[in-house]
Amino acid sequence: MSLFSRFFGQQESRSVAKDRLQLVLIHDRSDISPEVMENLRRDLIDVISKYMDIDESHIELQLERENSSVALVANIPVRTVRRRRGSERRAHGE
Numbered sequence: 001m002s003l004f005s006r007f008f009g010q011q012e013s014r015s016v017a018k019d020r021l022q023l024v025l026i027h028d029r030s031d032i033s034p035e036v037m038e039n040l041r042r043d044l045i046d047v048i049s050k051y052m053d054i055d056e057s058h059i060e061l062q063l064e065r066e067n068s069s070v071a072l073v074a075n076i077p078v079r080t081v082r083r084r085r086g087s088e089r090r091a092h093g094e
Contacts, residue, residue, distance in 0.1 A: 022065070037061060044074065053079040 041061055048054055055077040062073045 032063065040072075044076070048076060050082075052081050055079055 041059065044061075045054070045056055045059070058075075058077045060075040064071050064073050
């Protein structure tokens, strides 16, 4: 292993460790337990699945710090958008 790859390999590991630590700190500061995050994930899947076919195995939910606040960031892969049938449109006055 060259000196160059060693240096950048360690830098990458430090960056990953720093990101993980920041995520842990954000979770601690926002007082959201892992159980609450899992419940939120399930609820989002239930609601979004009514309108879209999503890839549940690749959903990513994260809490990120923005200035002095915390933001929930969701990456939810959409396979297809469900089309509403005519009767549903009429029921909604469309």
